[in-house]
Amino acid sequence: MKVAISAKNINVYYGKNRIIKDLTFDVSCGEFFIIIGPNGSGKTTLLKTICGSISVKQGKITIFDKSIDQYSRKILARFIAVVPQETQIDSPFKVSEIVLMGRTPHLGVLEFEKDRDFQFAADAMKFTNVYHLRDRKLTELSSGEKQRVMIARALCQEPSIILLDEPTSALDLSHQLNIMDLMERLKKERDMTVVMVSHDLNLAAMYADKLILIKDGQAVSIGKPKDVLTFDKLEKTYNCVLLVDEHPAGKVPRVTLVPQKFIVQDN
Amino acid sequence: MKRNNSYIGRRILSVLVISSIFLALCMLLGIAVGSTTKNWKEIFNLLASLTDYNTLTSTIIWKIRFPRVILATLVGSTLSLGGLTFQALLRNPLAEPYILGISGGAAVGAIMGILLGFSNYPGVALLSFGGSMVTLALVILIASGQSSIKEDSLLLAGVMVNAFCSSIIIFLVSLTQDARLHSIMFWLMGDLSLSSSNQVFALAIFLVPCFISVFALARPLNLIVMGKDTAENLGINTKVVYLISLVLISLMVSAVVCQSGLVGFVGLVIPHLLRMILGADHRVLIPASIIGGGGYMVLCDVLARVLPSQGEMPVGVITAMIGAPLFIFLLKSSRA
Numbered sequence: 001m002k003v004a005i006s007a008k009n010i011n012v013y014y015g016k017n018r019i020i021k022d023l024t025f026d027v028s029c030g031e032f033f034i035i036i037g038p039n040g041s042g043k044t045t046l047l048k049t050i051c052g053s054i055s056v057k058q059g060k061i062t063i064f065d066k067s068i069d070q071y072s073r074k075i076l077a078r079f080i081a082v083v084p085q086e087t088q089i090d091s092p093f094k095v096s097e098i099v100l101m102g103r104t105p106h107l108g109v110l111e112f113e114k115d116r117d118f119q120f121a122a123d124a125m126k127f128t129n130v131y132h133l134r135d136r137k138l139t140e141l142s143s144g145e146k147q148r149v150m151i152a153r154a155l156c157q158e159p160s161i162i163l164l165d166e167p168t169s170a171l172d173l174s175h176q177l178n179i180m181d182l183m184e185r186l187k188k189e190r191d192m193t194v195v196m197v198s199h200d201l202n203l204a205a206m207y208a209d210k211l212i213l214i215k216d217g218q219a220v221s222i223g224k225p226k227d228v229l230t231f232d233k234l235e236k237t238y239n240c241v242l243l244v245d246e247h248p249a250g251k252v253p254r255v256t257l258v259p260q261k262f263i264v265q266d267n
Numbered sequence: 268m269k270r271n272n273s274y275i276g277r278r279i280l281s282v283l284v285i286s287s288i289f290l291a292l293c294m295l296l297g298i299a300v301g302s303t304t305k306n307w308k309e310i311f312n313l314l315a316s317l318t319d320y321n322t323l324t325s326t327i328i329w330k331i332r333f334p335r336v337i338l339a340t341l342v343g344s345t346l347s348l349g350g351l352t353f354q355a356l357l358r359n360p361l362a363e364p365y366i367l368g369i370s371g372g373a374a375v376g377a378i379m380g381i382l383l384g385f386s387n388y389p390g391v392a393l394l395s396f397g398g399s400m401v402t403l404a405l406v407i408l409i410a411s412g413q414s415s416i417k418e419d420s421l422l423l424a425g426v427m428v429n430a431f432c433s434s435i436i437i438f439l440v441s442l443t444q445d446a447r448l449h450s451i452m453f454w455l456m457g458d459l460s461l462s463s464s465n466q467v468f469a470l471a472i473f474l475v476p477c478f479i480s481v482f483a484l485a486r487p488l489n490l491i492v493m494g495k496d497t498a499e500n501l502g503i504n505t506k507v508v509y510l511i512s513l514v515l516i517s518l519m520v521s522a523v524v525c526q527s528g529l530v531g532f533v534g535l536v537i538p539h540l541l542r543m544i545l546g547a548d549h550r551v552l553i554p555a556s557i558i559g560g561g562g563y564m565v566l567c568d569v570l571a572r573v574l575p576s577q578g579e580m581p582v583g584v585i586t587a588m589i590g591a592p593l594f595i596f597l598l599k600s601s602r603a
Binding site: 051 | 274275276358360483486489490492493494496497499500501502503504542543546547548
């Protein structure tokens with residue numbers, strides 16, 4: 001299968017702190033790739049490295065067989081779209097205006113959006129089910145709606161890779177599933193490569209084709225959910241008591257937290 | 268969506284037409300009203316014919332009021348555009364050249380240039396530009412912590428730098444009895460009456476290309492409002508945009524401060540008002556701020572000339588009386 005993103009022994013620094021240490025992995029085209037790990041393990045940094053916001057100090061990231069620093073920002077934005085964790089703005093932008101911003105990498109500096117661009121925006125908004133909100137202001141929307149607007153903007157870029165930073169962390173259960181199903185559809189219907197940072201091990205287990213579990217910037221395990229989400233690896237990474245069994249409705253691992261008070265004392 | 272090719276183009280065009288009509292009316296009022304008020308008919312005849320150059324009225328209108336109205340327009344345009352741009356770049360609805368102390372820095376630079384005996388161009392202008400750049404760098408440096416620029420610390424830094432600049436202005440002007448210096452009042456509260464028509468037209472020739480250049484940055488500014496990372500992920504080279512726009516605005520503001528002194532809050536009132544009416548797209552807001560801000564300034568100047576029973580008051584008094592309450596309101600509502 002064709003490789004979309006490839007990282008070879010990458011090291012990333014913030015000042016003198018080495019955040020990512022010797023990571024090596026491949027993401028194939030059309031794969032749902034989820035990055036998991038404890039707080040401060042370097043998940044977001046890894047995502048920012050893949051989209052070119054942070055550069056690697058040692059090692060190499062290649063996107064479609066070409067080193068990432070050989071692309072200009074604008075060219076990169078034509079096939080990698082990023083959905084940020086949270087968008088806080090005061091400005092009264094309308095939903096349709098924000099989604100149209102996704103056309104920027106395809107337009108000249110002074111070029112106005114054309115019919116084609118409006119059509120793209122309309123299709124993207126329909127796909128993420130925010131078309132009915134198009135004339136509302138972003139500031140008036142709920143966090144689930146905002147997140148879907150941001151995904152619509154990302155789709156407007158016509159990307160082949162979409163990166164998301166904890167898109168479900170602020171959402172309730174049905175909205176979490178909604179976003180994840182949307183990603184699944186993108187993967188299946190448009191053959192898009194989805195790379196996501198997630199805190200939710202169970203969502204990751206249910207949707208990911210491939211997982212990378214990182215701790216302190218190092219890979220603990222890379223592979224299929226059933227190979228990565230094992231009791232040994234998770235306990236070692238998260239330092240807490242967990243129960244790992246199988247999801248009752250599907251053949252994926254299920255992770256359950258075990259609080260201290262549930263642990264039966266032997267006496 | 269039922270929107271065709273030129274949807275945004277047409278929006279810009281209609282905003283241009285409407286704001287130009289507003290500006291033209293303001294300018295007409297600015298030319299007609301003054302301490303020696305003429306009747307409207309005479310003024311219309313004069314403006315329409317363009318021939319009658321020898322009467323006292325025509326001298327007052329063409330040599331005094333017309334340059335002054337143009338100066339007011341340029342000052343208003345530049346300050347509103349400056350406010351709009353700073354608000355986008357710093358992602359802070361309260362940013363404005365005067366509040367951030369940029370205008371104050373430009374004034375200090377200009378006064379030093381005059382005291383050191385430099386010529387107006389390029390000496391005083393360059394020092395004034397230097398002053399505005401130094402204060403801008405200082406404010407951003409003080410306000411930026413580890414990562415992002417916090418709203419309150421930016422305003423606090425601006426207030427302090429502004430207070431410091433004002434005290435230096437008063438100090439320098441009081442210390443010397445230099446006839447080349449304007450009064451303390453000119454520097455602190457603004458005055459539009461002291462420029463010659465030559466200076467005004469030189470200013471116009473400098474500013475108009477700057478206006479157009481800032482308009483070319485409208486789309487990147489839209490994206491920067493959404494966040495720096497977002498703008499970069501959408502293909503914008505934010506460093507270049509920041510550099511060009513901060514330098515351009517500082518240049519324009521310092522050029523204006525040299526001719527008008529410190530006029531505050533214009534860059535707060537106009538962009539805020541326009542955002543409420545027109546939304547957030549800078550491709551619409553930039554032309555509207557340039558033209559509308561000009562008109563607003565002309566109106567403020569008319570009030571400054573008409574309200575006092577004798578003489579006139581500094582125009583900065585009017586703009587501050589309108590702007591400061593709005594600033595407090597915005598500060599309050601942004602915390603609600």
